[in-house]
Amino acid sequence: MFLPPTTALGAGLYSLSLYGGLIVFGGFLLYDTQAIIKRAEMHPTYALQPYDPINSAISVYLDVLNIFIRIAMILSGSGGNRRK
Template sequence: MDGWYTAGVVGGLSTIAICAPSGEFLNMRAPLAMGLGVVFAASLAGMFLPPTSALGAGLYSLSLYGGLIVFGGFLLYDTQAIVKRAETHPAYAMQPYDPINSAVSVYMDVINIFIRIAMILAGGGGNKRK
């Protein structure tokens, strides 16, 4: 089930990135890097706070849902970056364009999105009270 949700999210975001005007998402690199820093800091801080506390639960949610948003943004950016690199690669270059090495970043984005969706569906993102 997680794979279908991931396929829907990745397919939708990739379609948006391909159909968007040329280079629209290429300016998102700096905000995405800052968002990744916030998600990373929340993940580190969450290791030292108990998840039962309000602050610990908030940091966990920030790292979970914020990470999903950030890696979705990275998917948009990386998809347009691959298209831009393929279009601007010179035909007279000594080495041909290598789409496999360009697609590694998209692959890592998909893996991260899958992990976040699996954690959300496993109940890690909600407050459980007995």
């Protein structure tokens, strides 16, 4: 955050946060998907409140959105090395 991305240490931290965040959000996606499946299977049939899949799916949506943003940042950063 305080290191400029032009230095070697700043560029290393930037790429670590970029690729590390991609791995972390991939793990969150797997965890949230399994949690939704477990909640849906364990929800009682005659409960006071019905199962709400929309609120459960918001976390999966946000994980996919974060993964998309990270991939877009990776692809936009690699365009400078190409020759025409």
